[in-house]
Amino acid sequence: xxxxxxxxxxxxxxxxxxxxxxxxxxxxxxxxxxxxxxxxxxxxxxxxxxxxxxxxxxxxxxxxxxxxxxxxxxxxxxxxxxxxxxxxxxxxxxxxxxxxxxxxxxxxxxxxxxxxxxxxxxxxxxxxxxxxxxxxxxxxxxxxxxxxxxxxxxxxxxxxxxxxxxxxxxxxxxxxxxxxxxxxxxxxxxxxxxxxxxxxxxxxxxxxxxxxxxxxxxxxxxxxxxxxxxxxxxxxxxxxxxxxxxxxxxxxxxxxxxxxxxxxxxxxxxxxxxxxxxxxxxxxxxxxxxxxxxxxxxxxxxxxxxxxxxxxxxxxxxxxxxxxxxxxxxxxxxxxxxxxxxxxxxxxxxxxxxxxxxxxxxxxxxxxxxxxxxxxxxxxxxxxxxxxxxxxxxxxxxxxxxxxxxxxxxxxxxxxxxxxxxxxxxxxxxxxxxxxxxxxxxxxxxxxxxxxxxxxxxxxxxxxxxxxxxxxxxxxxxxxxxxxxxxxxxxxxxxxxxxxxxxxxxxxxxxxxxxxxxxxxxxxxxxxxxxxxxxxxxxxxxxxxxxxxxxxxx
Amino acid sequence: xxxxxxxxxxxxxxxxxxxxxxxxxxxxxxxxxxxxxxxxxxxxxxxxxxxxxxxxxxxxxxxxxxxxxxxxxxxxxxxxxxxxxxxxxxxxxxxxxxxxxxxxxxxxxxxxxxxxxxxxxxxxxxxxxxxxxxxxxxxxxxxxxxxxxxxxxxxxxxxxxxxxxxxxxxxxxxxxxxxxxxxxxxxxxxxxxxxxxxxxxxxxxxxxxxxxxxxxxxxxxxxxxxxxxxxxxxxxxxxxxxxxxxxxxxxxxxxxxxxxxxxxxxxxxxxxxxxxxxxxxxxxxxxxxxxxxxxxxxxxxxxxxxxxxxxxxxxxxxxxxxxxxxxxxxxxxxxxxxxxxxxxxxxxxxxxxxxxxxxxxxxxxxxxxxxxxxxxxxxxxxxxxxxxxxxxxxxxxxxxxxxxxxxxxxxxxxxxxxxxxxxxxxxxx
Numbered sequence: 001x002x003x004x005x006x007x008x009x010x011x012x013x014x015x016x017x018x019x020x021x022x023x024x025x026x027x028x029x030x031x032x033x034x035x036x037x038x039x040x041x042x043x044x045x046x047x048x049x050x051x052x053x054x055x056x057x058x059x060x061x062x063x064x065x066x067x068x069x070x071x072x073x074x075x076x077x078x079x080x081x082x083x084x085x086x087x088x089x090x091x092x093x094x095x096x097x098x099x100x101x102x103x104x105x106x107x108x109x110x111x112x113x114x115x116x117x118x119x120x121x122x123x124x125x126x127x128x129x130x131x132x133x134x135x136x137x138x139x140x141x142x143x144x145x146x147x148x149x150x151x152x153x154x155x156x157x158x159x160x161x162x163x164x165x166x167x168x169x170x171x172x173x174x175x176x177x178x179x180x181x182x183x184x185x186x187x188x189x190x191x192x193x194x195x196x197x198x199x200x201x202x203x204x205x206x207x208x209x210x211x212x213x214x215x216x217x218x219x220x221x222x223x224x225x226x227x228x229x230x231x232x233x234x235x236x237x238x239x240x241x242x243x244x245x246x247x248x249x250x251x252x253x254x255x256x257x258x259x260x261x262x263x264x265x266x267x268x269x270x271x272x273x274x275x276x277x278x279x280x281x282x283x284x285x286x287x288x289x290x291x292x293x294x295x296x297x298x299x300x301x302x303x304x305x306x307x308x309x310x311x312x313x314x315x316x317x318x319x320x321x322x323x324x325x326x327x328x329x330x331x332x333x334x335x336x337x338x339x340x341x342x343x344x345x346x347x348x349x350x351x352x353x354x355x356x357x358x359x360x361x362x363x364x365x366x367x368x369x370x371x372x373x374x375x376x377x378x379x380x381x382x383x384x385x386x387x388x389x390x391x392x393x394x395x396x397x398x399x400x401x402x403x404x405x406x407x408x409x410x411x412x413x414x415x416x417x418x419x420x421x422x423x424x425x426x427x428x429x430x431x432x433x434x435x436x437x438x439x440x441x442x443x444x445x446x447x448x449x450x451x452x453x454x455x456x457x458x459x460x461x462x463x464x465x466x467x468x469x470x471x472x473x474x475x476x477x478x479x480x481x482x483x484x485x486x487x488x489x490x491x492x493x494x495x496x497x498x499x500x501x502x503x504x505x506x507x508x509x510x511x512x513x514x515x516x517x518x519x520x521x522x523x524x525x526x527x528x529x530x531x532x533x534x535x536x537x538x539x540x541x542x543x544x545x546x547x548x549x550x551x552x553x554x
Numbered sequence: 555x556x557x558x559x560x561x562x563x564x565x566x567x568x569x570x571x572x573x574x575x576x577x578x579x580x581x582x583x584x585x586x587x588x589x590x591x592x593x594x595x596x597x598x599x600x601x602x603x604x605x606x607x608x609x610x611x612x613x614x615x616x617x618x619x620x621x622x623x624x625x626x627x628x629x630x631x632x633x634x635x636x637x638x639x640x641x642x643x644x645x646x647x648x649x650x651x652x653x654x655x656x657x658x659x660x661x662x663x664x665x666x667x668x669x670x671x672x673x674x675x676x677x678x679x680x681x682x683x684x685x686x687x688x689x690x691x692x693x694x695x696x697x698x699x700x701x702x703x704x705x706x707x708x709x710x711x712x713x714x715x716x717x718x719x720x721x722x723x724x725x726x727x728x729x730x731x732x733x734x735x736x737x738x739x740x741x742x743x744x745x746x747x748x749x750x751x752x753x754x755x756x757x758x759x760x761x762x763x764x765x766x767x768x769x770x771x772x773x774x775x776x777x778x779x780x781x782x783x784x785x786x787x788x789x790x791x792x793x794x795x796x797x798x799x800x801x802x803x804x805x806x807x808x809x810x811x812x813x814x815x816x817x818x819x820x821x822x823x824x825x826x827x828x829x830x831x832x833x834x835x836x837x838x839x840x841x842x843x844x845x846x847x848x849x850x851x852x853x854x855x856x857x858x859x860x861x862x863x864x865x866x867x868x869x870x871x872x873x874x875x876x877x878x879x880x881x882x883x884x885x886x887x888x889x890x891x892x893x894x895x896x897x898x899x900x901x902x903x904x905x906x907x908x909x910x911x912x913x914x915x916x917x918x919x920x921x922x923x924x925x926x927x928x929x930x931x932x933x934x935x936x937x938x939x940x941x942x943x944x945x946x947x948x949x950x951x952x953x954x955x956x957x958x959x960x961x962x963x964x965x966x967x968x969x970x971x972x973x974x975x976x977x978x979x980x981x982x983x
Contacts, residue, residue, distance in 0.1 A: 138633035141603050144621045146647040146698070156646070160637045247678070248637045285655075292652065298620045301605035551967065 001080050001530060003326025006333065009092055009523045028186075028199045028209040030218050035206060039225055042185070042202040043233070045109070046177055049116035050170060056121050057166070061128035062154065069315050075129070082122040083482065083533045087183060087489040088526035090115055091514045094187055108198055112184040119176035127169045131162030136250065144298050151287065153297030163248040171238040175394030176483070178230065179426065182207065182398045183490055203229070204399075211402045214497035223399050230395050234387075240264035330523075337520030346506065346528040352416075353492070353505040354532055357484045360424040361431075361477060368432040369473070373465055376439025377447070389433050397426030398490055405496040415494065415501040422491035427480040431473065438472030439465070471548035478541045485533055506532075555609030557595055559941060567941055568762035569595050573609075575756065575765060577702055582728070582738045584752035586745065588795065589858050590944070592763030593741045597706055600739065601627055614701075626695035626735075630707040632687045634679040640690050641666065641675040647698040665697035665734075668727065685716035692724070699734040706741050714854060721750060725775055743858045745791050745847070749784060750777050757794050761821065767794055785847070792846045792878040795857065796864060817911035818939025822951040825866035827901070827958045833863045834872055834882060834890045843881045870904040902959030911936075911952040915971060916961055925973030929964070932971070 028038075064074040093114050098107030135157070143157050185204035186197070199205040203226060210218035243261035267273070334340070375385045401422055408418045442464065450460045488507030493500070502508050506529050513521045557570040569592040577583055577600075587593040598604045599611055602622035610617045613624045626647070634643050644662040653661070666672060669689045679687055688708060695703055709717035727733050742748050748755045749771055757767040769791065777784060836853075837844055850860045864880060867873035872886035882890075889900045905912045915932060919925050929949060936945040953971070956962045960974045 136631070136633070138629045138631050139635070141598070141601075141627070142629065142633040144603060145601060145625075145627045146650050146694075147621060147623070148646070148650045152650055156635065156638070160635070163637075249680075250636060288649075288652075296620075300619050301602065302619055 001084075001534070002330040002527060003323045004077065004080060005084070005089075005523060005527055005530070006326055006330030009089075009333075009519055028201060028205045030206065030209045030213060030215065032218075032221065034201075035203070035221070035225055038201050038206050039203050039229055041200070042181055042204065043229060045113055045200075045202065046116060046174070046181060046233075049113045049177060050120060050174075052113065052117050053121040053124055053170070053173075054166075056117070057124045057128045058154075058159070061125050061132060061162075062158065064125075064129050065132035069312070073319055078122060078125060078129075080530075080534070081118075082126070083537060084530045085486045085489065085526070085533065086115065086118045086180070087486055088510050088514075088522060088529065090184060090187065091517065091522060092519065105198075105200070108187065108200055111187075112181065112200055112202075115180045115184040116177045119180045120170065120173040123173055124166060124169045127165035128162050131165050132158060135161055144296075148297050149288075149292055150294045150297045151291030155287075160248045161250060164245045167238075167241045167245040171234075171242065172394075174230075174233065174238070175396070175429075178226070178394060178396035179398055179486075182396045207399055207402070211496060216403075216406070219402050223403075226399050227391075227395065230391055234391060234394070236263055240267065333520065334524055334527075338524045342521075342524065343528070346509070346525055349504065349506040349509050349525075350528050350532050352503075353485070353488045353507055353529075354536075356420045356423060356488065356505065357481055360420050360427060360484055361481060363420075364424060364428040364431045364480060365473075365477075368428055369435050369469070372432045372435030373439045373469065376436040376469075377442065379440070382436055382440050386436060389429060389436065393429035393433055397422075397487070400425060401490065401494055402496055405494045405499075405501060408494075408501060409496060409499055415492065415503040416505075418501075419488070419491045419503040419505065419507070422494070423484045423487045426487050427484040430479040430483065431476040434472040434476030434479075435469050438469030441472075442468045467552050470552045474541065474544045474548045477544075478537070481536070481541070482533065485529060555599060555606035555611060557592070557599060557604075558607045561937060561939070561941060565938065567939075570599070570606075571762040571764050573763075573765055577737050577739055579736045581753045582740065582751055584748035584755045585739070585741045585758055586743065586748045586755055586791070586795075587758030587763065588743060588760055588861060591758045591760040593743075593758050594706055596758070596763065597627075597704055597739070597741045601625055601704055624701040625704050626698055626700040627704045627706065628688070628691045628695050628708045630711055632679070632684075632691045632711070634687060634690055634694075636679050639676050639678055640671060640682075640693075643679065643690055644693045644697055646694060651698070661697055662693075665693040669693040669696070670723065683716075684712050685720055688712060688720060696734050701735065702737040702739060703735045704739050704741075707743070708740065709747065710742070710744065710856075717747075721747065722776070725751065729775065744856050745788055745795070746779060749787055749791070750779065755791070757791065788847050789845070789878045796846065796861065796875045796878065815910050817914050817936060817948070820869070820910045821940070821944075822909060822911055822948055822955070823862040823865035823869065824947065824951060825862045827955065829863050830866050830870075830872070831890060831897075833860075833867060834886050837873065837880065837882045838887060838890050842887070843879060846875070846878045846880055849880070870901070870908055872904065898959055901955075902961050905955050905959050906961060909952070909955065911948060912955055912959075912961065915952055915956060916973070919962055919971060919973040927971050929969040929971060 060074065060078070063070050064078070065071065090111075094108065094111040097111040097114060098104075101107035101110060139157060139161070143153050148156065181202070182204035185200045185202040186208035187199075199208065203222060207219065207222045210222055239259070239261040240263045243259045243264045246259060375382050404418070404422060404425075407413075408415060446464055446468070450464050455463065485507075488505060489510050490507070492503035492505045492508035493511035495501070502512075506525055510522060510525045510529070513525060555570065555573050556568065557573075558566040558568045561567040573596060575583075575596075585593045585596060595604070599606050600622065602611065602613075602618040602620055602625075605619075611622070612618065613622050635646070638646070641659070641662050644665055645658045648658045648661060663675070666675060669692050671686065671689050671693060674682065674686065679690065682690070688711075691708070709720060712720065728738070738751075740748070740751060752771050755767075755769040755771060756765045757769065758764065759766050769787070771787065773781070773784065779785075836849070846860070846864070850856065853860070864873070864875060867880075867886065868875055872883055872889055874881050874883055885900060885904060889897050889904075892900065906916050907913070911932075914935070918931070919927055932949055932952075933945055936948050940948060953962075953964045956971075957964065962974055963972045964970070965972070
């Protein structure tokens with residue numbers, strides 16, 4: 001983990017940023033007529049990132065599932081990437097991309113897209129990888145038996161069979177994407193040691209400018225615009241996609257409760273599918289021809305055991321060597337630039353943030369579990385509530401921070417306490433969302449049994465409801481905790497107009513260090529935060545997960 | 555060829571041993587065996603989907619190192635791609651060969667017509683019934699004109715009537731002179747199916763899988779299942795598969811007399827206590843003795859459903875099998891006629907005396923101070939002789955039997971097996 005983080009930092013640090021401020025920041029205007037343009041820019045960024053995530057998913061997921069040696073190393077890396085709070089590394093990725101694009105604004109643009117990408121790619125990749133390794137054996141055998149080429153295998157079997165998971169995950173990670181988009185449109189870049197704020201035209205920077213001006217009305221307008229965008233993309237893009245993906249369901253029977261989309265129905269009746277077919281068929285044929293030389297999706301049955309052992313040995317030697325080297329370099333970098341004496345302090349700050357995460361998870365649980373159960377057990381209610389909750393979950397809570405900050409300032413609330421509320425704002429929905437799903441999956445027979453046995457309220461909760469929603473709750477809890485750690489970086493350090501509030505915690509520390517551009521301290525703090533996340537996942541969530549799978553799965 | 559898998563504790567587990575088999579032009583061969591006998595593994599070796607551990611599979615003299623280019627396979631679960639239409643599914647193999655679109659369409663259409671699917675070209679598999687889906691599976695396999703057609707239990711996911719209909723259809727097509735394949739190999743656990751279809755039948759034994767009996771089916775097609783000679787052949791195969799044949803094949807089933815043998819030598823048949831009592835009750839009602847094929851036919855059971863129950867009853871000494879006839883024993887009679895507590899006691903006595911794994915568990919538990927042991931102890935013991943999946947299954951069967959006989963109890967969350975207090979201490983009703 002240390003090796004991985006260190007490489008990222010190193011890449012960013014070794015490049016001196018040559019940023020020519022001349023053609024840099026076009027001033028973000030808070031004129032309302034610019035808002036549609038800004039929103040469009042943000043939207044384009046989101047979808048470019050989604051496209052990049054999809055391509056990354058296909059390559060990484062296929063490699064992890066199909067190359068036995070690569071699997072052993074790619075899957076753990078993905079696991080680590082997933083638990084690293086990615087906002088810590090925004091400054092590094094900025095430095096890398098600005099250099100790649102030789103100091104133009106395009107670099108900032110690319111960095112922003114990269115950050116959004118990191119919020120979407122990991123779980124899409126995991127979903128794709130899992131679909132590949134859990135592919136029905138007989139489909140795999142049929143593909144080999146009928147001698148499909150590598151490309152045909154990928155395009156006719158691998159992609160379609162994982163389509164449902166991919167579309168769902170893309171939709172769910174849009175929420176995270178909006179969050180990072182908002183955080184990465186207004187950034188600080190370091191030119192020869194001095195920091196320069198840079199803003200990309202977008203809805204996040206519009207919000208930033210409005211906050212700087214202290215304009216309450218414009219903040220509200222930005223929030224409304226965001227709601228419209230979230231609802232709009234959901235209605236126009238993701239609902240149709242989810243409904244369309246149903247055709248890729250592997251179970252050979254039609255289920256009654258399939259998702260529908262008005263937009264998809266309209267599209268299907270239009271002339272667009274025919275047109276698409278006419279365009280895509282020649283492309284498909286050409287791709288088929290071009291990829292034929294890559295050979296069949298088949299592997300030799302007999303492998304020379306000695307050569308395999310030798311190859312394995314060399315592979316592991318290389319992997320261990322590289323990671324040991326990376327870890328050593330990272331440690332010596334940390335010891336010379338930060339000093340290990342600084343780490344107890346960082347762990348202390350980490351504990352403060354950890355305490356916030358614990359409190360907000362407890363609070364979200366106490367509030368949302370009863371409500372989620374109520375909604376989930378009532379089919380009529382859940383039909384209306386589910387889409388609303390989904391939108392709430394994908395609305396970037398960060399846009400609400402300025403308003404709440406204003407309230408904190410007015411009421412003299414310490415941010416050390418208030419940050420809990422801010423972090424909870426985004427994280428709580430995952431719990432609610434999953435609890436609703438869990439409660440609505442309780443079989444009707446069990447509920448009727450409960451009434452028939454005249455179970456008391458208490459017994460009904462202890463024996464039926466809580467065990468039934470437990471696996472779903474665990475999933476929600478993990479996601480919520482991950483989201484909360486990430487949110488701490490923007491929630492423990494907030495501004496309104498000319499007032500800045502700080503909370504004691506690792507998130508605040510990271511936010512301050514990124515503004516000051518102290519990369520070594522950022523690496524140290526990022527490492528500490530990652531350790532917190534990974535350790536809590538291993539010792540706490542994973543156990544609950546296993547328990548949920550062995551005892552409470554239906 | 556031989557095929558061994560590595561057992562969980564590292565020692566080799568032989569699945570297929572000394573297999574030698576050739577498939578010739580113009581014949582239908584059936585591989586008949588119980589579930590777990592390795593017959594599907596053998597089929598996959600022939601298809602070039604998995605490699606034999608030693609020996610080789612050749613197609614027209616060339617050893618295979620990848621999917622066999624001369625065969626197509628029909629799968630038990632159809633293995634159709636649900637996102638492709640019937641004709642797209644059928645065209646898949648041709649597309650892989652790089653056949654042009656026009657020719658592909660024409661050949662697929664011919665195959666679809668031949669197999670009786672015309673009119674369904676643009677349907678998706680999920681809109682079709684099971685029988686129609688398997689027809690798509692056949693059309694997809696035949697359109698590439700393979701030298702041999704391999705079938706892995708192609709009819710066992712279908713209901714009895716549909717299966718019968720599709721089998722007859724397949725035989726009708728086979729008799730046509732331009733049928734696009736030269737030989738067929740079918741894996742099945744259904745004795746009648748094998749006798750109806752095949753020219754030669756190989757019975758595969760379990761643990762390890764060996765080809766021990768090669769049986770010729772000399773009857774002309776179409777075959778009549780009510781024919782005496784047909785019935786006699788079915789009887790003979792039943793006898794071979796239950797290990798009760800008086801002929802040379804008698805040694806097939808590990809003939810360990812009850813009470814002897816270790817848990818790995820005498821695996822527990824996968825039978826529930828409920829199923830076993832049901833079988834014994836029916837036997838008792840029919841006068842205590844019955845012809846196995848008739849029993850199976852009357853109950854519309856297949857070998858896979860019936861034989862484990864027969865084996866279990868035999869292992870526990872509740873029934874005896876001789877020459878495809880099953881007869882209830884004295885203990886068996888007592889077991890079905892007694893009230894529940896007594897019959898549990900009979901069951902417990904028989905299981906402990908005759909089922910090696912149950913006995914091993916009871917003895918081990920008694921030798922501990924508190925009568926408690928973790929399941930890991932027994933799982934490790936079983937790993938010496940079974941695959942990981944089978945290890946779990948064996949212990950689960952033993953736990954189920956032990957619980958029924960109130961010999962010991964099992965706590966799933968902790969994985970602890972605990973000796974039940976002796977029956978005398980049970981509080982009176």
